[in-house]
Amino acid sequence: MELKMEAIYNKTLSATALIGFIAFLLLSLKTSPFSPVPIYGAIAFAAIMFTGYFLSNSLLYGQDSALFILACFITELGLIMLYRIDPAVFMKQINWFALGVLAFILSSIVVKYWVNLKINPLYFFAITVILLLLPLAFGVEKGGSRSWIQIAEYSFQPSELAKITFVLFLAGKLKDGRIDGVLRLAAEILAVAGLLAMARDLGGAMLFYLTALALVFAATSRWDLTAAGLAASAAASVLGYFLFGHVRVRVEAWLNPWQDVPGRGYQIVQSLFAIAQGGFFGTGLGLGHPEYIPAVATDFIFSAFSEEFGFLGAAALIIVYFLLVYRGIKISLTVKNSFLALAALGIVTLFGLQIFTIIGGVIKLIPMTGVTLPFMSYGGSSMVMSFISLGILNGIRLNERRQEADG
Amino acid sequence: MDRLRKNTKIIFGIFCGLFISLIVYLSYFTACEREKLIQSSYNRRLWEQEDRVTRGTIYDAKGRPLADTVIDNNVKKRIYPGGEAFGPLIGYSDRRLGRAGLEDVFNGELLGVIEKDPMILLRQKILGVSDRGNDIYLTIDSELQKTAYSMFRGRRGALVAMDPNTGAILALVSSPGYDPSNLQKKWDSLVKNPDKPLINRATQGLYPPGSAFKIVTLAAALVSHPEIEKKVYYTPGYVKINGRIIRDYEGLWPGNYDITNAFRYSSNTVFIQIGQEVGKDDLFSMAEAFGFNARVNTDIPAATSTIPRPPMLGGEVELAEDSIGQGKILTTPLQMARVASVIASGGKLVTPYILQKSVSPLGIERSVHNIEAPKQVMNKSVADEIKALMVDVVKNGTGSPAQIEGITVAGKTGSAQNPFGKTHAWFVGFAPAENPKIAVAAVVENAGGGGANAGPIVREVMLQYLNSLQDK
Numbered sequence: 044m045e046l047k048m049e050a051i052y053n054k055t056l057s058a059t060a061l062i063g064f065i066a067f068l069l070l071s072l073k074t075s076p077f078s079p080v081p082i083y084g085a086i087a088f089a090a091i092m093f094t095g096y097f098l099s100n101s102l103l104y105g106q107d108s109a110l111f112i113l114a115c116f117i118t119e120l121g122l123i124m125l126y127r128i129d130p131a132v133f134m135k136q137i138n139w140f141a142l143g144v145l146a147f148i149l150s151s152i153v154v155k156y157w158v159n160l161k162i163n164p165l166y167f168f169a170i171t172v173i174l175l176l177l178p179l180a181f182g183v184e185k186g187g188s189r190s191w192i193q194i195a196e197y198s199f200q201p202s203e204l205a206k207i208t209f210v211l212f213l214a215g216k217l218k219d220g221r222i223d224g225v226l227r228l229a230a231e232i233l234a235v236a237g238l239l240a241m242a243r244d245l246g247g248a249m250l251f252y253l254t255a256l257a258l259v260f261a262a263t264s265r266w267d268l269t270a271a272g273l274a275a276s277a278a279a280s281v282l283g284y285f286l287f288g289h290v291r292v293r294v295e296a297w298l299n300p301w302q303d304v305p306g307r308g309y310q311i312v313q314s315l316f317a318i319a320q321g322g323f324f325g326t327g328l329g330l331g332h333p334e335y336i337p338a339v340a341t342d343f344i345f346s347a348f349s350e351e352f353g354f355l356g357a358a359a360l361i362i363v364y365f366l367l368v369y370r371g372i373k374i375s376l377t378v379k380n381s382f383l384a385l386a387a388l389g390i391v392t393l394f395g396l397q398i399f400t401i402i403g404g405v406i407k408l409i410p411m412t413g414v415t416l417p418f419m420s421y422g423g424s425s426m427v428m429s430f431i432s433l434g435i436l437n438g439i440r441l442n443e444r445r446q447e448a449d450g
Numbered sequence: 451m452d453r454l455r456k457n458t459k460i461i462f463g464i465f466c467g468l469f470i471s472l473i474v475y476l477s478y479f480t481a482c483e484r485e486k487l488i489q490s491s492y493n494r495r496l497w498e499q500e501d502r503v504t505r506g507t508i509y510d511a512k513g514r515p516l517a518d519t520v521i522d523n524n525v526k527k528r529i530y531p532g533g534e535a536f537g538p539l540i541g542y543s544d545r546r547l548g549r550a551g552l553e554d555v556f557n558g559e560l561l562g563v564i565e566k567d568p569m570i571l572l573r574q575k576i577l578g579v580s581d582r583g584n585d586i587y588l589t590i591d592s593e594l595q596k597t598a599y600s601m602f603r604g605r606r607g608a609l610v611a612m613d614p615n616t617g618a619i620l621a622l623v624s625s626p627g628y629d630p631s632n633l634q635k636k637w638d639s640l641v642k643n644p645d646k647p648l649i650n651r652a653t654q655g656l657y658p659p660g661s662a663f664k665i666v667t668l669a670a671a672l673v674s675h676p677e678i679e680k681k682v683y684y685t686p687g688y689v690k691i692n693g694r695i696i697r698d699y700e701g702l703w704p705g706n707y708d709i710t711n712a713f714r715y716s717s718n719t720v721f722i723q724i725g726q727e728v729g730k731d732d733l734f735s736m737a738e739a740f741g742f743n744a745r746v747n748t749d750i751p752a753a754t755s756t757i758p759r760p761p762m763l764g765g766e767v768e769l770a771e772d773s774i775g776q777g778k779i780l781t782t783p784l785q786m787a788r789v790a791s792v793i794a795s796g797g798k799l800v801t802p803y804i805l806q807k808s809v810s811p812l813g814i815e816r817s818v819h820n821i822e823a824p825k826q827v828m829n830k831s832v833a834d835e836i837k838a839l840m841v842d843v844v845k846n847g848t849g850s851p852a853q854i855e856g857i858t859v860a861g862k863t864g865s866a867q868n869p870f871g872k873t874h875a876w877f878v879g880f881a882p883a884e885n886p887k888i889a890v891a892a893v894v895e896n897a898g899g900g901g902a903n904a905g906p907i908v909r910e911v912m913l914q915y916l917n918s919l920q921d922k
Contacts (some may be wrong), residue, residue, distance in 0.1 A: 076776040220453065304492045312492060314790045315479075319487035320495055323480060324572070335494055354480040356472050365469045376455055388458055399468045408475045 052108045056096060059116045060089040066328060073329040081126055084177075087137055088119060095144035095279055098410020103151050103437070105444050107374065110200050110433045111147065113367050118426070120360065121419035124348050128333050128427050132421050139423045143216050143430035150431045155445060164215030166229055169207045172207040175238040182242070190242040200341045203240060203428035207435065209235060210389030212256055217262035218382040220353075225268065245290065246284070246412025249394050251277060257392045258385055297410035310337050314346040314405045318357075325353025326410040342413050346405050361402065364417075365434075368395040374440045383439045455734035465728025467475070468732075473548035474847060487771045489558035497545065499561050506560040508540060508552060509702070510592040511620075512808060516540055517553065517630075530630045535599035538650035539590070542633050549818060551650065552588070552804070553630075556751060558585045573812060582811040589618035589806045597914050598623045601907040606895035607875075608651035610787040610802075611911055614794035614880055614889035617802045617824075619750070620915060622784070624651040627805045641830045653752035656780040657893055659864030660900065661716045661848075664874040665789055665836060666712060670736035671726045678724060679835075682708050685719040713839045714847030716863065718774045725773025730760035732774060739827045741788050742781070743800055750804045756783035778869055786891035790878045793840060794886035795859070797833035798824035841883045849879065851905030854913050858883040863900030870894040874901035881912045888915045897908060 067085035070079055076446040092115045099106060118140055126133040178201055182189045191198045212231075224227055239248035250257055253276070260269040283290040292307045300308030300315075313336045320326060331350035333339045339347050349357040371391030376385040397414050404411035417429040487493065504526065509519040516532045517540050541551015549557060559914060562583035598609045602625035611621040625899065628640055628647040640648055656790060671678045688697040698718050701856040712720035727735060736742065736756045746752045756780045765776065771777025792799050801824070807817045827833075840860035843849040849861040861879025868874055875897040880889040890908045897903035 174759070257461055261454055261461060264453050287557060314486055314494060315483075316490070316493045318479065320477075321486040322484060332495055332498065341865055349476075356477060357476060361476075363473050364467075368465050368469070369462075372458060375458050377676060381454060384454055384458070388461065392461065395465050395468070399465075399472065403475075406472070406476055408472065411533075446850060449867075 047194040048108075055112050056092065056115075059119060060085075060092065060114065061117075063088050063119050063123070066119075067126070068124055069328050080130065080364045081300070082188075084122065084126060084133060084137060088122060088140070089352070091117070091141045091144055092119075095148065099148045099437075102148060102154065103441055105441060106437050107150065107370060107440050109370050110367065110437055112369070113363055114433055115432065117360070117363055117367075120348065121344065121416075121421075123328070124333070124344055124351075124419070125340060125421055127329060127331075127351070128347065131394070132340050135423075136168075136421055136426070139426040142423070143426045146427050146435070147430040147434040150434030151438040153442060155433050155441040157217050157438070157442060163217065164212045165213035167215060171205045171208045171212060172238065173236055173342065174201040174208065175235065175242070177201045178242055179238070190239070190244045190247065192449060196339070197423070200422075200424040202242075202244060203424040205235075206251070206392070206393050206428065207431065208257075209251060209255065210386055210393065212380050213258045213389055214385035217385055218256055220262055220381065222259070222263060222268075224226050240331045243289065244413075244416040245293075246400055249412065250393055250400065250414065253396055254389055254392045258389050259330075259417045261388055262381075262385055266440055293412070297407060310343070311405070311407055311411055315335060315352040315407060317343075317346040318406060321350040323354045323358070325349070325352060325356055336412075341406055341415055342401065342411075342420065344419050344421070345402050345416055349406075364395075364398045368398075371395075371436050374436050380446070381440060381441070387436055387439045391433055394429075394432055451511045462844060477524075477646065478630045482714060483834070485558070488563045491549070491554075493869075494826045496557070496561065496563070499563055500543075500545070502581055503544065503561055504582045505725040506562065506585040506808075506903065508556075508560070509585065509587045510590045511588060512591065513587070514592050516588070516590070516592060518797040519787040528631075532595070533629045535596045535623065536592070537628035537630050537647065537653070539622050539751075540630060542634055544629040546639060548646070550749070550847060551630075552899070555803065556586055556808075559586055560710060562810070577917060578810065582870050584808045584810045586808045587806040588804050589613075589620065590622065591915065591918070592619050595621040595623060595687060595917070596917055598907065598911045599627060599647045602626075602904065603891035605894050606645055606651070606683060607892065607897070607904075608655055608783040608805040609890065609892040609907060609911065610652050610783045611888055611890045611915065612787050612791060612800075612802055613892060614791035614886045615801065616807070617748075617788075617791070617800035619802050619804045622650075622750075622804070624649065624683075641748030645794050651752060651893075652783045653757070655782060655893075656726055656753055656755070656776070656778060657783075657874055657876075657895075658868060659781045659786060660876055661718070661721075661775055662862050662864030662866075662876065662878045662891075662900070663779060663781075664721050664773075664864075665712065665773075665793060665840070665862050666737050666740050666880070667721055667725055667746060667773045668709070668836055668839065669792075669828055669832065671709075671724050671737065672691065672835060673828050674729075674732045677725055678727060679709055681714065682706050683720045683723050685717055685718070685723075689719040689770070691724050694767050694770075696770060696774075702741060710842060713862075715843050716843075716848050721769040721773050725769055728773075730765055730769045730772070733769065734760050736827075737772075737779075739799070739825075740792060741785060742779075746784070746788075746802065748801055748803050750784075750802070752784050753782050756778075783891045783893050786878050786893075787889055788877070790880050790889040790891055792827050793833050793836050794831040794889045795824070795833075797828040799827050800824045837883060839881065842880075844879065848899075849877065851901050852877060852879060852909040852917075854881065854909060857881050857912070858914060859909070859912065860886075861905070863905065865900045867896065868896070872898050873900075876899065877904035877908045879908055879912075881916065883894070887919060890914055 048182035056300040063085045070081040077163035109283045125136050159326050178190045178192050179194050183193050206442050236252045256272040296307045304312050325343050328351050333347035336343045375384050401416045403409040417427040505513050505519045517530050526813050541553040543549045543553040560583045598621045607625050609623040614620045626645050626647045684706050707720050741754050742757045780788050807815050811817050844852050844859045844861045852859050859881040860883040864876030865873035875894040876893045880886040892904045894903045894908045909919040
């Protein structure tokens with residue numbers, strides 16, 4: 044059985060590498076005069092992927108290889124688009140990819156040997172709050188939100204790391220299936236969401252909040268609390284609409300972007316033009332106009348991908364993301380330790396919600412919030428932390444197997 | 451623990467729903483919203499497309515080109531063989547000046563970006579014809595258009611001729627026109643020209659209809675108060691309403707008029723009395739049934755012709771003015787051609803259209819007009835009564851300049867007062883009355899009486915069109 048799976052994984056891996064070579068070859072041929080740089084990119088990508096795969100397989104026997112392979116496939120599609128958009132960005136991103144793979148293996152190992160499960164969740168809460176306070180104190184503004192800190196030439200988004208500590212905090216709090224002090228927990232969750240909102244990262248605030256709600260529901264089955272939480276978030280949205288100008292702008296751009304195309308509707312309209320241009324089959328790699336889309340390397344990379352790969356490519360990408368969510372849920376279901384099961388569920392929920400939020404935003408299904416598309420969007424924090432999230436999922440699975448073997 | 455597993459599965463179910471909704475919405479977007487977005491004038495890709503593809507040709511109903519792309523020294527150039535008579539209708543497409551007219555309306559067709567069927571797109575790519583847009587065929591008869599245009603002799607005005615049974619537009623003239631070829635050089639003088647040749651008066655010009663609107667008043671009277679037909683009205687030559695005096699035109703004798711004579715000689719005072727009997731609500735709803743106050747759902751964008759909603763109380767002066775097509779009623783020549791068509795077609799309101807078909811580079815033909823079914827405005831018997839009165843107008847009354855030997859013409863004149871000088875001359879009619887083939891509405895701005903000034907233009911257009919049908 045294991046061998047058969049291994050053969051499938053190897054084939055998938057080879058296919059992924061092949062797709063990379065074909066795509067980058069096309070990009071090479073398209074640049075005139077002929078440039079070999081994209082081919083080097085494909086080689087570098089394949090080298091990182093294969094090294095990461097075999098290294099993790101030998102270090103972590105019994106790991107969930109599908110997580111790694113799917114993530115690499117999405118990263119590859121992202122790298123192809125980034126090369127299209129700006130080769131310089133591509134160069135940086137491939138380094139982040141390498142670092143991400145390394146982080147994946149390390150975090151898998153750390154979680155696998157995580158023995159002391161009795162860390163007081165309060166520590167995780169404290170770390171989360173400190174991480175979120177950092178940008179408020181020392182942060183720089185980027186793309187309208189003050190959620191970045193700059194160290195030398197690198198900027199880093201602490202909220203990406205806070206995602207993990209926040210999930211661990213919740214998992215620790217809820218692992219017994221009941222809540223000691225509903226009000227206190229509510230206050231803690233709201234404090235975290237509030238800090239994100241203060242940094243004007245409303246998309247992030249919403250993701251954290253909904254994830255907390257999902258975990259509370261999963262651990263306690265308290266429909267009343269879940270409903271109250273959803274009602275509160277609806278009320279907060281309405282309140283936010285009336286209180287904050289930038290929320291209103293987002294919602295109005297969503298409801299009717301055509302009212303002010305050169306102004307507030309500009310981003311979403313350009314995104315929709317791109318997706319519309321793609322149609323069913325796409326314009327083909329290299330034949331679209333990603334340069335017309337604002338923030339195309341980060342928030343709107345899905346639109347650029349849709350334009351060149353069409354509806355079929357975009358739907359396939361959504362399905363690949365869905366498969367990742369599915370594998371994550373499956374890990375959560377197999378784990379017997381409730382802390383680890385909740386941690387896995389929390390990470391998957393954050394991950395899945397983030398994907399839904401950004402894809403739904405750029406196709407105008409829901410209002411646009413500036414969150415990144417994991418593994419695809421350009422950015423070191425996002426890339427490395429997405430790999431760490433998967434690493435933790437992988438580690439949780441390995442941890443379970445290790446304990447089974449011990450027991 | 452089991453509880454946690456169960457809830458995890460519920461959450462997974464929610465994720466299934468969320469991800470499916472993404473794909474469903476994306477499918478909907480690709481299938482339904484896409485076309486509109488691709489053609490949006492905000493879309494910069496359109497100009498890219500424009501550079502890459504050869505814009506399709508616009509033909510008239512008989513296959514004569516009205517706008518064509520020629521390649522001259524590797525530079526694509528748009529030429530307009532129709533000249534001045536077609537300028538306001540066909541419009542232009544120019545990177546600096548933008549787009550107007552049918553070049554704008556059918557831009558997506560002409561660039562070939564409208565094609566939805568992915569298999570056809572793929573075939574076009576494989577066959578190497580994807581760099582050519584669709585050709586379109588209009589319902590316009592370009593000879594008729596030229597004749598109509600020349601009849602205006604440069605005067606300001608507009609004419610719309612259509613098939614009253616189908617709504618197919620046969621001629622749509624706005625005068626003065628312009629030749630869209632080499633537009634950049636002429637642009638400044640066109641913009642500065644006080645006669646505003648860039649405006650398509652036939653679809654965008656809003657004029658008071660004057661007495662031509664009496665068709666609607668008459669229809670309202672015959673539908674809601676059939677007894678009016680047998681009544682006789684007295685007019686001293688003027689009528690006083692709330693202190694406001696409205697007069698008949700000078701040539702009208704004071705005396706007793708039945709409805710035939712009042713319509714034949716276009717008596718304002720009698721029609722005001724009829725309007726009072728009909729009442730403001732019935733007149734208003736009949737006008738709306740004729741297509742006023744509604745956007746024309748057609749392939750050629752037109753301004754909405756309007757009649758103000760009557761006030762709850764009072765409004766006697768407004769009612770009097772509305773009855774004779776003065777006051778605040780505003781109409782496009784296109785709408786008046788529809789009014790004539792209602793009577794011509796036995797009471798049906800047709801939707802005008804101008805696009806006959808589009809032909810893709812692969813030769814696939816498509817009739818694009820998705821026209822609403824005509825609405826019955828009134829019974830055929832009422833329409834036929836009005837038709838008889840309109841025949842009488844041309845035979846014995848104000849419309850006599852539109853008489854054609856051997857053909858029964860039905861018509862109604864209008865001389866609409868306006869704040870800019872002499873009255874606007876209107877003629878609205880159709881022919882042959884027994885079996886109408888063409889309905890025409892023409893307006894000549896500040897020309898004076900409707901019969902004398904607009905009548906001969908309409909006559910010429912009808913005559914030429916009916917002759918061309920015979921030649922066939």
